[in-house]
Structures are given as structure tokens and as C-alpha cells.
Amino acid sequence: MTTTDITPDGAAGAPAGDQPPADVDYSSASAIQAQDVSFADFGVREEIVRALSDSGITHPFPIQAMTLPVALQGHDIIGQAKTGTGKTLGFGVPLLHRVVAPGEPGFDELPAPGKPQALVVAPTRELASQVARDLETASKHRNVRIVQIYGGRAYEPQIETLNTGVEVVVGTPGRMVDLLNQGHLNLTRAATVVLDEADEMLDLGFLPDVEKILSRTPAVRHTMLFSATMPGPVVSMARRYMSQPTHIRAADPDDEGATVKNTRQVVYRAHALDKVEVLARILQAEGRGRTIVFARTKRTAAKVSDELRTRGFAAGAIHGDLGQGAREQALRALRHGNIDVLVATDVAARGIDVTDVTHVVNYQCPEDERTYLHRIGRTGRAGNKGTAITFVDWDDVPRWQMIDRTLDLGHPEPVETYSSSPHLFSDLGIPEGTKGRLPKGAQKLGGLDAEELEDLGETGKRTAGGRDGGRGGQGRGGQGGRDGGRGGQGRGSQGRGGRSGEARRSEGQRSDGQRSDGAARPDDKPAAGEGSGEGQRRRRRRRRTSNGSTSADGA
Structure with missing residues (x-):
């Protein structure tokens, strides 16, 4: 070549x-x-x-x-x-x-x-x-x-x-x-x-x-x-x-990108029980616009998004346990201005192109320097200024120090920070007296409910799962696939469905395309009057008679 x-x-x-x-x-x-x-x-x-x-x-x-x-x-x-x-x-x-x-x-x-x-x-x-x-x-x-x-x-x-x-x-x-x-x-x-x-x-x-x-x-x-x-x-x-x-x-190979040059980077050693409170106060900083919050796991992304909504913020989530309809609903809400906070996992966020992101928050420390650059590259684009805040847990300090050393960031020791720390307010322009809940008068966005949750036909009509899935889970979920689609509407079912292929691959798993219990087989047609799913087979029990023998009884 x-x-x-x-x-x-x-x-x-x-x-x-x-x-x-x-x-x-x-x-x-x-x-x-x-x-x-x-x-x-x-x-x-x-x-x-x-x-x-x-x-x-x-x-x-x-x-x-x-x-x-x-x-x-x-x-x-x-x-x-x-x-x-x-x-x-x-x-x-x-x-x-x-x-x-x-x-x-x-x-x-x-x-x-x-x-x-x-x-x-x-x-x-x-x-x-x-x-x-x-x-x-x-x-x-x-x-x-x-x-x-x-x-x-x-x-x-x-x-x-x-x-x-x-x-x-x-x-x-x-x-x-x-x-x-x-x-x-x-x-x-x-x-x-x-x-x-x-x-x-x-x-x-x-x-x-x-x-x-x-x-x-x-x-x-x-x-x-x-x-x-x-x-x-x-x-x-x-x-x-x-x-x-x-x-x-597109750029000099030694240049990590103009986005990094235009992005102010702040690193805090935050404590697990206080991180949501710190995040909620950061989201009330002056000049804060669209914000992407990155999490390492699907569970954390869902939990943080739910907690922010409880505190009055217009937030949505993108992660592998969501069906395609719910993921697209969150992206539309962000683009249309109905939400201004998107909580995402690294895998689910790949390829998302959202403009005018002013803040990126690494709620969990990135795995490596490449992931760090990919995350903070969402802000500071097209000549605009951006702010990237990284939370580092005690256990993640060695990982962060490796990232810092590789990229020569100059922040080897993250500053220990609490939601009440004065430097948190001064560093990020958070008004004094700000608490961890958005005041009612500031809750002006429509939220996720302002966007329709489309029925994308995620259950399909196929009897066997394909490599991309697409049959996701109403009821118990259908066939999974290599590109996901196992989730139904909203978060899908938590049993068999609701997990996308991208996120599952990030966990080192690959769908084998085998049938789940919720998949219909040609010879599994339920009898008249019976429900679907497990078939609700009639159980038979033994009744002991007066002479000591047993007889079958339909249950």
C-alpha cells in the first residue's frame, strides 16, 4: 500500500x-x-x-x-x-x-x-x-x-x-x-x-x-x-x-486537537456520597449551557440521570439498557432544547454530534487518556470555549495520574473537593449560596416528556434473532443481536430485554443470537384460552383419597 x-x-x-x-x-x-x-x-x-x-x-x-x-x-x-x-x-x-x-x-x-x-x-x-x-x-x-x-x-x-x-x-x-x-x-x-x-x-x-x-x-x-x-x-x-x-x-499528528486548547480542565478528588451534590451545584454555574455528563457504567448513568431529574434538572440519559426509541428521544430533547443535561456512557455516546456544549463532567474517571480526550473533546469546538470537570475517586487516583502523566496535563494530584468547598464555587463561577436542587423558578425546560417516545417497531415480527437484534423487549424481550435492539420502549424489560449490543460488547460480551425464553418457536403455539410467554401450562396435583391411594386432579 x-x-x-x-x-x-x-x-x-x-x-x-x-x-x-x-x-x-x-x-x-x-x-x-x-x-x-x-x-x-x-x-x-x-x-x-x-x-x-x-x-x-x-x-x-x-x-x-x-x-x-x-x-x-x-x-x-x-x-x-x-x-x-x-x-x-x-x-x-x-x-x-x-x-x-x-x-x-x-x-x-x-x-x-x-x-x-x-x-x-x-x-x-x-x-x-x-x-x-x-x-x-x-x-x-x-x-x-x-x-x-x-x-x-x-x-x-x-x-x-x-x-x-x-x-x-x-x-x-x-x-x-x-x-x-x-x-x-x-x-x-x-x-x-x-x-x-x-x-x-x-x-x-x-x-x-x-x-x-x-x-x-x-x-x-x-x-x-x-x-x-x-x-x-x-x-x-x-x-x-x-x-x-x-x-x-486534519491536524498535526502531535496536536491533541484544538478542542483541548479551548477547554479549561479542572480535576477534583470527590467523594462518592457527595458527588451528585457537587454535580448539582456545578450545573448551576454561570454561563452553563448544554452539558454532557460521562459515566463508566450503565447503572451509574441511569442513577445519576434519575437523581438530577429528582433535583429539578432537565436531564436525560443515553446508555445500553435503553431501547432505541428512548435513546433517540433523549437526543432529540437535547437538540431541541427541552433538556440541557445528557448523562451518557462512553460506548453509547460514540458518534453523537451535539453542538454548543459548554461543559463536560467526567462523573467517573476515564479508563485511559484516549477516553479522556474523546470525552472532553465534546466541548470547546469551533473556536468556542469549554470547561471539562473530572471527578476522581480515591481508588482511581493511580489511573488518573497515568492519564495526567501521558497527556502532561499538570494535575497529578486532584484537589480534595466537597460540595461546600469554597474553591468549587470560585473555580466554576457558581453563585454563593447555591444548593443541590434547582429552584422552581429556574425549571423552565420541557424535559424528556416534551419529546414523543416513538414506537420504532423494536419488537419486530421475526421469529429468530438476528445479529443486530431489533426485537427488544416488550414483555420478556425478544432476540438480542450484535448491534443491540434488545430494549423495548423506555428502558425495556429488566429481565431478558433492554440491553443493547454496543453496551454489551463494552463489557466483553457478544450476543450469540440464541433464543431467549420470550422467543416464539413454531411448535410453541399456546392452546386456546392460554396466555403467551411461559404458556401457563396446567399443573396437575395428586390428591390422597380416604383409602390411601392417589388420584390426579387438574389445578
């Missing part, structure tokens, strides 16, 4: 340690960056330029300016960029530029009109949904049909949409492989393939599925791979499935 490396400053030198080991020809992108260019200057279709302009997008971000001239020529690309850098349009605009939609010249001459012409593979449902929305925005003046394929939704609507005909498929690996195996997804005409956040797909164990998907696409295709880092397995996959890719970096 030979790569051409493009960086914003055009600096030459050997690739960084996590870069693809290859013969590298460094070329400068400074000319591109110095010009005040627009999307039209790259020769992008007029309908796409107009659609972006309608949304207030007229000038490309650096990653887009570097990607467009290469991608529009059909060259394979390895794009190294973090979430929030604008990479979606970096690959989305070239992808849409090549797609031929119904009613456009050449559509009827396609070898298979209605079969997917482009494919985007993402690690999580939330990222897939975000990518699909961005593509829909950029193609609103064209008749491009875009379908989202991921777990947590019923199979039937997705299958029906594929059968009707689509141009672009966006989804997660597990559900895609499932539909490929069933013969519902045909990728033989997918001439453009995008792998978004490939390193996250590696972390979630999806690379084998991704390679299976790639093997079902044309041998000659346009492939674009985007990843924040380039670990060995991702490099190996790129070597096997890409042809002379151009390696594009």
Missing part, C-alpha cells in the same frame, strides 16, 4: 508511530487552506452546493478542503480526523456527487437501478443516524434515497425500503451482515464505500464483519476510510482493501 500524505501545514517527516507504515510522499495543502474557497470551487454538483448553502454551510472545513479534490477524482482516502472536524461532509459530498438518483440522466441506464450505489459503515446507531441526517441535508434538492440500517428497529421496514430501491445505505456492521446473509441487501453495485471511525469499529469487535461487507462489494470501487487513530488491524485492513490511498490528516 502506497500512500500520499496531506497535512494542513504541509510539514514533512516520518509518519507518526500509529500511521500506516508505507512509502510516504508528503505534499502540501497550505495553498488549499490559505484560499477562501467554497464547495462550488471544487466542481461539486450545483444541487449539493445549494442544499448546503440553505443550511448555512458555504465554506468547507480543513478536512473537507483537503478531502474533496482527492475524493472527487475517485482516489481512495485514509482520513485521520476526530469527531467534530466536519469529516462527514468530507466523504458525504463526494459520495453524493457520484450517485445517480431517480429522474436524473443516466439512472435508467444503470446496470441495476435501485440497488445501492454507495455504502457508509459506522460503529454505532447514533453515528449512523447522524451521518444519514447530514447526507439527507446535502441531498435535499435531489431524489437520492437514503436508508438507515441498524439494530433497535424492526427488520421489516428496512427490508421493504431496500426492496423498493435505494441509492445510499448507512448503517452498522451487524445488521448489515444479517441482511446480507438473508439476501435482502445487495452490494454488488456499491461503487463507493465509506468506513467511518474505523478504530471505534475495531474496539467494538466489528472488523471481521466489516471485512465480510467489503468482500461483497465490487472489486473495483472507491473506498474512503476515516479514523482518529490508525492501529495495526485497521492498517492491515486498509492494505487488503484499498488501492494506493491518499492519507489525509
Whole structure:
């Protein structure tokens, strides 16, 4: 694999340690960056330029300016960029530029009109949904049909949409492989393939599925791979499935990102019984806007979210025990301003792109430096200032010191902090006298209930669980799957259902697709008058008669 490396400053030198080991020809992108260019200057279709302009997008971000001239020529690309850098349009605009939609010249001459012409593979449902929305925005003046394929939704609507005909498929690996195996997804005409956040797909164990998907696409295709880092397995996959890719970096490899430079970082050693009280006071700091609170476990995320709502805050949660409908409800509420606090686990938050986040709170210490940067990178974007607060328990001090030493943060010893500590108020601009409950007069947002909890068909109609699930749990829950979807509405059932594949994979587990007790089998039809579920079999008991013998009695 030979790569051409493009960086914003055009600096030459050997690739960084996590870069693809290859013969590298460094070329400068400074000319591109110095010009005040627009999307039209790259020769992008007029309908796409107009659609972006309608949304207030007229000038490309650096990653887009570097990607467009290469991608529009059909060259394979390895794009190294973090979430929030604008990479979606970096690959989305070239992808849409090549797609031929119904009613456009050449559509009827396609070898298979209605079969997917482009494919985007993402690690999580939330990222897939975000990518699909961005593509829909950029193609609103064209008749491009875009379908989202991921777990947590019923199979039937997705299958029906594929059968009707689509141009672009966006989804997660597990559900895609499932539909490929069933013969519902045909990728033989997918001439453009995008792998978004490939390193996250590696972390979630999806690379084998991704390679299976790639093997079902044309041998000659346009492939674009985007990843924040380039670990060995991702490099190996790129070597096997890409042809002379151009390696594009959105930032200097030694720079941890402008988001960190714009983010004030505060670290406190907080005590478990006092952390919610501390958090509640932080959420009343002056100038506090949208806030994301990160937790390491699903249980903690649910508990903190519930506690904040009890204290009067407009809070929602995103974690693996929630069904897809509840997760999307929380995200809509945050985007629409009905809540301003989102409590999330690391896995569930991957791919969520929310603007104007002023504060990030690490309620539990991150696992490592990469997770720390990923969390605090949610604030301080697009030149805005942000604040990141990290709580460190006594047991987590060694872990934090390792993170601090690796990133050279200068906070090796977190300051012991209580909800009454004067420095807490002065550090974060919390008004004096603030307590751990939001006053009634300040409770002005609509909350989660202001957003409808959609019925996404999470129970489906299938009799066997797929790799992405999608049958989640009303009653006792249906089949689980590799991309989750086991949860029903709200939090699903706590017995068999309600757990998503992403979160379960983060715990080192993989769904085996076997039937649960709530799954119907062809020979399990209940008799007339009997309920479903366990079948409510009639029990028989023995009654002792007067002569000492026993007789059967229906119970």
C-alpha cells in the first residue's frame, strides 16, 4: 500500500508511530487552506452546493478542503480526523456527487437501478443516524434515497425500503451482515464505500464483519476510510482493501486537537456520597449551557440521570439498557432544547454530534487518556470555549495520574473537593449560596416528556434473532443481536430485554443470537384460552383419597 500524505501545514517527516507504515510522499495543502474557497470551487454538483448553502454551510472545513479534490477524482482516502472536524461532509459530498438518483440522466441506464450505489459503515446507531441526517441535508434538492440500517428497529421496514430501491445505505456492521446473509441487501453495485471511525469499529469487535461487507462489494470501487487513530488491524485492513490511498490528516499528528486548547480542565478528588451534590451545584454555574455528563457504567448513568431529574434538572440519559426509541428521544430533547443535561456512557455516546456544549463532567474517571480526550473533546469546538470537570475517586487516583502523566496535563494530584468547598464555587463561577436542587423558578425546560417516545417497531415480527437484534423487549424481550435492539420502549424489560449490543460488547460480551425464553418457536403455539410467554401450562396435583391411594386432579 502506497500512500500520499496531506497535512494542513504541509510539514514533512516520518509518519507518526500509529500511521500506516508505507512509502510516504508528503505534499502540501497550505495553498488549499490559505484560499477562501467554497464547495462550488471544487466542481461539486450545483444541487449539493445549494442544499448546503440553505443550511448555512458555504465554506468547507480543513478536512473537507483537503478531502474533496482527492475524493472527487475517485482516489481512495485514509482520513485521520476526530469527531467534530466536519469529516462527514468530507466523504458525504463526494459520495453524493457520484450517485445517480431517480429522474436524473443516466439512472435508467444503470446496470441495476435501485440497488445501492454507495455504502457508509459506522460503529454505532447514533453515528449512523447522524451521518444519514447530514447526507439527507446535502441531498435535499435531489431524489437520492437514503436508508438507515441498524439494530433497535424492526427488520421489516428496512427490508421493504431496500426492496423498493435505494441509492445510499448507512448503517452498522451487524445488521448489515444479517441482511446480507438473508439476501435482502445487495452490494454488488456499491461503487463507493465509506468506513467511518474505523478504530471505534475495531474496539467494538466489528472488523471481521466489516471485512465480510467489503468482500461483497465490487472489486473495483472507491473506498474512503476515516479514523482518529490508525492501529495495526485497521492498517492491515486498509492494505487488503484499498488501492494506493491518499492519507489525509486534519491536524498535526502531535496536536491533541484544538478542542483541548479551548477547554479549561479542572480535576477534583470527590467523594462518592457527595458527588451528585457537587454535580448539582456545578450545573448551576454561570454561563452553563448544554452539558454532557460521562459515566463508566450503565447503572451509574441511569442513577445519576434519575437523581438530577429528582433535583429539578432537565436531564436525560443515553446508555445500553435503553431501547432505541428512548435513546433517540433523549437526543432529540437535547437538540431541541427541552433538556440541557445528557448523562451518557462512553460506548453509547460514540458518534453523537451535539453542538454548543459548554461543559463536560467526567462523573467517573476515564479508563485511559484516549477516553479522556474523546470525552472532553465534546466541548470547546469551533473556536468556542469549554470547561471539562473530572471527578476522581480515591481508588482511581493511580489511573488518573497515568492519564495526567501521558497527556502532561499538570494535575497529578486532584484537589480534595466537597460540595461546600469554597474553591468549587470560585473555580466554576457558581453563585454563593447555591444548593443541590434547582429552584422552581429556574425549571423552565420541557424535559424528556416534551419529546414523543416513538414506537420504532423494536419488537419486530421475526421469529429468530438476528445479529443486530431489533426485537427488544416488550414483555420478556425478544432476540438480542450484535448491534443491540434488545430494549423495548423506555428502558425495556429488566429481565431478558433492554440491553443493547454496543453496551454489551463494552463489557466483553457478544450476543450469540440464541433464543431467549420470550422467543416464539413454531411448535410453541399456546392452546386456546392460554396466555403467551411461559404458556401457563396446567399443573396437575395428586390428591390422597380416604383409602390411601392417589388420584390426579387438574389445578
